[in-house]
Amino acid sequence: INLIINGPDIKQVIKPAIINLEKYFIDKYRRSQQKLLSLQEQFDKIEEFICEKQHILLFIEQQLSTLISSISFIQSQIDQQNQQFQTEIECLNRDRLRTNQSTCATFLKSQKSLETLDAQIDQLKQKQDQEKNQMIQFIMTTVQ
Numbered sequence: 625i626n627l628i629i630n631g632p633d634i635k636q637v638i639k640p641a642i643i644n645l646e647k648y649f650i651d652k653y654r655r656s657q658q659k660l661l662s663l664q665e666q667f668d669k670i671e672e673f674i675c676e677k678q679h680i681l682l683f684i685e686q687q688l689s690t691l692i693s694s695i696s697f698i699q700s701q702i703d704q705q706n707q708q709f710q711t712e713i714e715c716l717n718r719d720r721l722r723t724n725q726s727t728c729a730t731f732l733k734s735q736k737s738l739e740t741l742d743a744q745i746d747q748l749k750q751k752q753d754q755e756k757n758q759m760i761q762f763i764m765t766t767v768q
Contacts, residue, residue, distance in 0.1 A: 691766065691767060694763075694766055695763055695766075698759055698762065698763055701759070702755075702756065702759050705752070705755060706752065709748055709749075709751075709752045712748055713745055713748060713749075716741050716744055716745050716748070717745075719737075719741055720738055720741045720742075
C-alpha cells in the first residue's frame with residue numbers, strides 16, 4: 625500500500641501493461657485467424673479432392689455394373705448353349721447305346737454308325753469348346 629501511495633502513478637504502470645497485453649492478444653488472434661483460414665483452405669481442397677474421387681468411383685461402379693450385367697447375359701447364353709449341347713450329346717449317347725444293343729449280324733454296320741456318332745459327338749464338343757472360348761474372349765474384350 626505504501627508503494628501505491630508513495631510510488632508512481634498506478635495508471636502509468638498498468639496502462640502500458642494493458643496495452644502490451646492487448647497487442648499480444650490481438651497478435652495471437654490474428655495468427656489464429658490466419659491458421660484457421662489456412663486450415664479451412666486445406667479442408668476445402670481435401671473436400672474437393674474427395675468429391676472428385678467420389679465422382680470417379682461412381683463412374684467406375686456404373687461401368688462395373690454394366691460389365692456385370694453383360695457377363696451375366698453372356699453366361700446365361702453359354703449355359704443355354706451348354707444345355708442344348710448336353711441334350712444333343714445325351715441323344716447321341718442314347719443312339720449309340722441302342723446301336724450297341726443290335727444283333728451280331730449287323731455288327732459291322734453298327735460299328736460304322738458308332739464311329740459316325742463318335743465323330744458327331746467330338747464335333748459337338750469341339751464346337752462347344754470353340755463357342756466357350758469365343759464367349760470368354762468376348763468377355764475379356766468387353767472387360768478391357
